[in-house]
Amino acid sequence: MNDNYDVVVIGGGAAGLSGAVALLRSRRSVLLVDAGEPRNAPAGHVHNFLTRDGTAPADLYAAGRKEVQAYGGQILQARVDNVSRDGELFVVALDQRTVTARRLLAATGSVDELxxxxxxxxxxxxxxxxxxxxxxxxxxxxxxxxxxxxxxxxxxxxxxxxxxxxxxxxxxxxxxxxxxxxxxxxxxxxxxxxxxxxxxxxxxxxxxxxxxxxxxxxxxxxxxVAPVCRARADLLVPLGLQPAEVRVGDFLLGTQIEADASGATAAEGVWVAGNVASVPAQVISSAAAGLAAGSAINNDLVTADAAGAARADSKHNAHGQDVWDQRYASMDRVWSGQPNAALVAEVAGLAPGRALDVGCGEGADAVWLARQGWDVTGLDVSGVALQRAALHAEQAGAQVQWVHADLLDASLAPSAFDLVSVQYAALPRTAGHDAERALLAAVAPGGLLLVVHHADIDPEAAKAHGFDPADFVYPADVAALLDVNWHIEVNETRPRDIAGGAGAHHTHDVVLRARRRD
Ligand SMILES: Cc1cc2nc3c(=O)[nH]c(=O)nc-3n(C[C@H](O)[C@H](O)[C@H](O)COP(=O)(O)OP(=O)(O)OC[C@H]3O[C@@H](n4cnc5c(N)ncnc54)[C@H](O)[C@@H]3O)c2cc1C
Known part of the structure; x- marks a missing residue:
């Protein structure tokens, strides 16, 4: 199981299963959580479901679960205890753990009061x-x-x-x-x-x-009998959704969460489908509502992702080659010329192998690594910086391969480096975590990923200098993607001391050192 999903579907009856399949077929990551109490469980058979007439409810839902799993969906038999928001994400508490989701589909059904x-x-x-x-x-x-x-x-x-x-x-x-x-x-x-x-x-x-x-x-x-059919919606109350009563005159038929035809509710990012949203819904109409909600959620995510990609692209360009070339060209030397202390502390004494220095700038780290015996590739978006780096290497008698490219355009061989070092690099953040994924992909089995950044960036001061820290990747973004294939060896904030060069005013680093398992 992962910790983060595009969508968590709560409820595995006809509505939830059908919504999950629609989402999975659009290549969304989906966790479906089901407590296993569909409304029609006491009935022997399902009727008025074209092509499935007479199927036992348990068999119908088992077939649905199989379809969900065939498309790579994860199903957890559990009860969601609580749902809350954390920024743009939902935090879903189930059993003894929590997962996050970008969108929620509540297909929790209803309870019949007899x-x-x-x-x-x-x-x-x-x-x-x-x-x-x-x-x-x-x-x-x-x-x-x-x-x-x-x-x-x-x-x-x-x-x-x-x-x-x-x-x-x-x-x-x-x-x-x-x-x-x-x-x-x-x-x-x-x-x-x-x-x-x-x-x-x-x-x-x-x-x-x-x-x-x-x-x-x-x-x-x-x-x-005419039971009162009450939406199972307690979970949604903290998100601001209260079930509305459905009456004929004074007589209460039941309650339901109000939503539009796609199941979108008044709570942003929350969709509902099936009996929770409609007292008269039956099995086939609940399945149809699940499909409508699933496709509406995918539409919403596609729109959000496209807007995010365009934003990231414009930021990417704003922090691309021209900008860095101008910055380097405006001074004889931007950085201190010394290897970064965090690199030296973490890497000195390790058996050398192939190293990638991402955002190598004027080359001090790459040259130091080469002199320690590493086979080094230094990558930077600025040609001006790389010319200086090459000169530095020549003067130091060090061999380094220089790659003039953006990390995402560099076509690095996968799993090719025993050390990937990222020291204070300005890697633009994207919705798809492209830079973080590129870093992980470059590390060889058994290799090290070392990501270091300033721990004490003042966002307002940074914005006054024309960049928003929220636009860039930090060690925590990388750490968030480390799964069971990684072992985090160091993830800490520590003081730093640097003699000069740009950034010398920062007093603390965040250091993430993670080893990819063999
Ligand atoms: C006795 C009976 C017989 C019926 N026969 C038919 C029939 O023959 N044909 C027909 O079309 N309709 C029939 N219906 C109606 C049909 O059962 C419902 O319309 C249909 O089940 C609604 O589907 P749903 O997905 O919205 O909810 P459900 O099928 O009720 O599924 C909701 C699921 O969500 C889960 N859930 C709820 N809360 C949580 C939580 N917090 N965490 C995790 N999981 C949760 C529940 O455990 C359940 O498994 C019948 C209803 C009854 C009562």
Whole structure:
């Protein structure tokens, strides 16, 4: 498992699985976290899902998980405990760890609040039913009682009358019928049975009857109820999303998180799909909503990444060759001419191999490394700096190969260097962490990556000199990408002492030394 994802999908029912597949097919990194309690788990079969009619819910979701994994998605059976924001990222807390995500898809479904009648919950999803489309066909021509708890009961009775001529409306706590409703029920032979239902009876073969408060029994094969379908949305409340009530008159049908047609909510970066966003959603419509949300999230990320790339590109140009050439040309010497103390401290005494000095400038580090026996490549974007570096090497009798290129354009052979040293280099930061990845890619198995930068940059002072520290890569950015293939040997802030040259006013360094495992 990684620590950072493009998208964390919470919930692995039809909505979450379908959203995850859409994202993965757009090459997004996705973690799907599922607590394994889909709403229709008590039912034996899924109906009204084209081509999958009669599939057991568990089989449908297992097939969905297989598809997610086939596209490289990661699935974690766990419960997300908490979600919060950290800058532009979401921090998702699950079990004993946290991961971050750029976007969230909440497909957490809903919980059915059933009428509190003894014996009813035990039959839920089997022969206590809620939906003519999910299970009406299965009880065709059977004795069906519709439990009235709200104004939709008479309509529910009509829906089931389409499937069976033996439908009864149980008055229970429902409102009094309008004369026109009563006339329709009478005309269709739907008996209206007054009285509160106090118990649901069943035997080994299934539901058999309901017991009324006057002691009478009504024999039935199925009971239809209208649960209150509440969005599982507690997680989203800290992000500013409160479920809205869905009512018919005074009667509460359920709650849902409000969202647009793509599932985008009022909380930036948070999408919802399925029952959490729609009380009447069914399995196939939840899957469709997951697809809509997944593609909308990918659209959003594509747009953000393109804008970020353009910003990075303009910064890159603003800190490119011309700028550095001008800076070097404006002085006889920019840097101290001495190797950086952090390089000497970390590398002196190591068995020499192939070394890459990224942003080698006037070459003091590269020359020092060469004199220690390293086979050195010095890379810099400034030709003016490299001319000086070559002269320095010649005077010192050191052999160095000089590469005049930007790190990202340098076409370095992968895994080619036993040491990659980056001393105070101004590497532009990009959304895709291109510079950091290029550094990691250059290190040979068993090799060292040494990234050193100033620990005490004052952003305001830096901006006054025309550069924003937020635009550049720092050791922490590199450290964030180090996975199990790396061992961090040093990651610390330490004082530094330097005699002269640009940057001599900085008093502390951040030093990251990481070794790539063999
Ligand atoms: C008894 C019954 C039978 C039904 N039969 C049918 C039918 O035949 N056909 C049909 O079309 N519809 C049917 N439905 C409706 C159908 O179940 C829902 O519409 C559908 O399940 C909604 O899909 P979903 O992905 O939104 O949510 P769900 O399928 O409920 O999935 C949500 C998932 O999110 C997980 N989750 C929630 N919170 C967290 C968290 N914090 N961390 C991690 N995971 C979390 C849950 O554990 C769950 O696995 C039926 C419903 C019921 C109650």
């Amino acid at each position: 009428p509190a009648i003894p014996g009813l919950a035990q039959r839920w999803g089997i022969d206590v039913l809620h939906c003519a489309y999910c299970h009406g066909w299965e009880v065709r021509d059977r004795r069906v009682g519709v439990l009235a708890t709200g104004p939709m009961a008479a309509h529910h009775a009509l829906l089931f009358r389409q499937l069976s001529s033996q439908v009864m409306l149980l008055g229970h706590t429902g409102p009094a019928l309008e004369p026109a409703q009563r006339a329709e029920l009478d005309a269709l032979g739907i008996a209206v049975i007054p009285g509160r239902v106090v118990e649901v009876e069943a035997d080994g073969s299934g539901l058999t009857a309901v017991l009324l408060e006057d002691g009478s029994r009504v024999e039935l094969d199925a009971l239809v």
